[in-house]
Amino acid sequence: MSPPPNLPLSIVIPVYNEALNLPTLFARLYPVLDALGRRYEVIFTNDGSHDGSIGLLQAQHAARPDVTRVIDFNANYGQHMAIMAAFERVRGDVIVTLDADLQNPPEEIPKLLEKMAAGHDYVGGYRLHRQDSWFRTYASKVINFVREQTTSIEMTDQGCMLRAYARPVIDAIVRSGAINTFIPALAYSYASHPAEVGVKHEERHAGVSNYSFYALIRLNFDLITGFSLAPLQYFTMFAGLCSAGSLLLVLVLAYRRLFLGAEAEGIFTLFGILFFLLSVTMVGIGLIGEYVGRTYQVVRARQRYFVKEILETTP
Numbered sequence: 604m605s606p607p608p609n610l611p612l613s614i615v616i617p618v619y620n621e622a623l624n625l626p627t628l629f630a631r632l633y634p635v636l637d638a639l640g641r642r643y644e645v646i647f648t649n650d651g652s653h654d655g656s657i658g659l660l661q662a663q664h665a666a667r668p669d670v671t672r673v674i675d676f677n678a679n680y681g682q683h684m685a686i687m688a689a690f691e692r693v694r695g696d697v698i699v700t701l702d703a704d705l706q707n708p709p710e711e712i713p714k715l716l717e718k719m720a721a722g723h724d725y726v727g728g729y730r731l732h733r734q735d736s737w738f739r740t741y742a743s744k745v746i747n748f749v750r751e752q753t754t755s756i757e758m759t760d761q762g763c764m765l766r767a768y769a770r771p772v773i774d775a776i777v778r779s780g781a782i783n784t785f786i787p788a789l790a791y792s793y794a795s796h797p798a799e800v801g802v803k804h805e806e807r808h809a810g811v812s813n814y815s816f817y818a819l820i821r822l823n824f825d826l827i828t829g830f831s832l833a834p835l836q837y838f839t840m841f842a843g844l845c846s847a848g849s850l851l852l853v854l855v856l857a858y859r860r861l862f863l864g865a866e867a868e869g870i871f872t873l874f875g876i877l878f879f880l881l882s883v884t885m886v887g888i889g890l891i892g893e894y895v896g897r898t899y900q901v902v903r904a905r906q907r908y909f910v911k912e913i914l915e916t917t918p
């Protein structure tokens with residue numbers, strides 16, 4: 604478990620193939636932090652990059668060893684696991700997460716800290732004038748709506764990683780040992796006095812998003828199934844309605860067979876109904892599989908990530 608907090612501020616940044624962005628990130632981030640006039644550390648997790656990001660991180664550690672720590676994964680475990688590894692090692696009592704691609708301007712960090720100083724234990728940023736593709740922006744709106752219907756998590760913008768957390772919230776996240784998780788939502792469920800603040804959002808400084816369409820779907824499945832059983836419950840209700848409907852149909856057909864005799868009309872309608880019910884069953888199996896899979900991952904308790912090396916100076 605992490606040592607007791609002895610620093611006012613920890614900045615956590617996951618890095619996956621961000622070599623083109625890191626120099627600008629360093630140039631913009633460190634002056635903002637230096638200007639705060641408080642002790643801090645920046646923890647970068649290199650999430651299995653293969654573009655030379657690790658070389659840049661090592662150089663930055665050599666340049667600012669007092670305030671820079673680097674966790675180097677042996678492979679790619681995803682953004683949330685990269686953040687989790689840093690959370691397990693933070694030394695600060697206020698922790699701020701942000702992306703390495705400069706979509707979250709480091710200059711906005713003081714805004715979050717101000718809110719934290721006002722007594723909140725979790726401050727979530729929401730992106731003002733989001734600079735993402737049309738598709739990403741609208742897909743987010745849909746998933747926001749689904750999340751509101753299925754979980755009790757209230758967030759204006761779940762996708763914004765510029766967020767500040769108090770140490771007890773981070774400790775609770777670490778203790779949860781979550782595997783496929785969505786950190787902002789997990790933090791929300793542990794916070795007692797959360798707040799939100801609007802933050803600027805910029806276009807990716809260089810490169811393209813690391814999230815494929817498939818990865819985005821996976822992430823959002825994690826958000827819904829990781830925080831609620833509502834999909835299973837809604838499905839059961841829907842399946843109940845379907846079986847009531849089918850029972851009615853069977854009764855009508857039995858009546859016709861008995862009183863009107865054998866008939867072949869309506870056979871395609873019957874097929875239509877049959878295929879529909881079959882697809883409902885398949886969705887149900889998939890949904891159950893999703894939860895069983897999550898349970899399996901937790902139960903087998905395999906090590907969630909492997910750290911190749913940690914660059915840090917002991918305080």
Ligand code: UDP
Nearest residue numbers: 617618619650681682685702703812813814
């Ligand atoms: N990231 C990571 N591991 C991954 C994917 C992304 O550590 O497997 C990092 C990435 O380097 C960046 C942040 O997570 O700092 C957000 O990723 P990205 O910008 O690709 O996502 P988007 O902004 O498109 O949601």
Ligand code: MG
Nearest residue numbers: 702704706807
């Ligand atoms: Mg990005």
